[in-house]
Amino acid sequence: MKPKVAFICVHNSCRSQIAEALGKHFAADVFECYSAGTKIKPKINQDAVRIIKQLYDINMQSQYSKLLCDIPPVDVVITMGCNVECPFLPCKHREDWNLDDPTGKTDDEFIETIEEIRIKILALKDKIINKNI
DSSP: OOOEEEEEOSSSSSHHHHHHHHHHHHHTTTOEEEEEBSSOOSSOOHHHHHHHHHHHOOOOTTOOOOBGGGSOOOSEEEEOOOSSOOOOOOOSEEEEOOOOOOTTSOHHHHHHHHHHHHHHHHHHHHHHHTTOO
16 A cells, blocks of 8 residues: 655645645655645646646646645655644654745746755655655
């Protein structure tokens, strides 16, 4: 059974949604991934949707903002760097990726954040494969 990983931030509209999309794209063979937050937005960040489509041809249009109670129990929690008290979710392993929110910033800053998330997803995949989590 694959471990379940949750990417968590406050609004579940940008960084955690990017991580969910990239996790499903690059690591679905190793872990299941979800994203959620303590509050929701009416729709996820459209710059994230557009840039992820351009970079990786991943369609995030079906993704939506979810609350912590909307996802199943998970094994690993990754917080994005909430700049406030990050939401708590029970788990076996927790990491904070301390990523700046690119909302409202330039495409280059979005791409930088997306690349950081991609690298961290691949590192997380390796940790799980090598049983370091």
